[in-house]
Amino acid sequence: MEEDPDHRPIILLSERLEFPPLDFAKADGLLAIGGDLSPxxxxxxYMNGIFPWFNEGSPILWWCPDPRMVLFPHKVVVSKSMRKVMAGNQFSLTCNKAFKAVLDQCAIIPRKGQKGTWIGAEMKAAYQMLHALGHATSYEVWEGNNLVGGLYGVDLGHVFCGESMFSKSSNASKFAFIHLARELQQKKYRLIDCQIYNPHLESLGAEEISRAEFVRILKE
Structure with a gap:
């Protein structure tokens, strides 16, 4: 009889730098609890398909869901209206010019069905450290001198692990995401990790693949 994932024990991490096998994850993708957010x-x-996601003040939770939401860069969907936006002069784009500001905006932007934020002080400090070490990247969207959108994530060299995005002006986050996909396609990145299903990202071409396929690509 096949084991019910929801009856698997949650693994408590120690100070050792290790994670349990991915098939230990529960049905919702929760793999382990505890540890730290050291670089x-x-x-x-990230190199093993695992990411942290927890509310501020809660223990650190580590996830590896199955299926996995990803975007293959060459499959990005650009609608007719977005083609006009991409070709216009409303927005300009920079990379790694305002990482902390993007992080801060992703933390405070209101999100439907979500109370509070999972990007607390501990998470901010961790990703700023990754950024300082050259492993975390931000894309900023400007309207004149105003930061109106952006995204950030962890760059593994062949896979970009998207973490969060924000938009204060219509289409600003789409503008950043499409630019990211096009740039990564040119650099021959395999995919953008979008983690879990999101209808907004699905409209831009993201799709679900199995955890096994995702990890296979990661390990290439």
Missing amino acids: ERLLMA
């Missing part, structure tokens, strides 16, 4: 642990996590 070494974070990089180990």
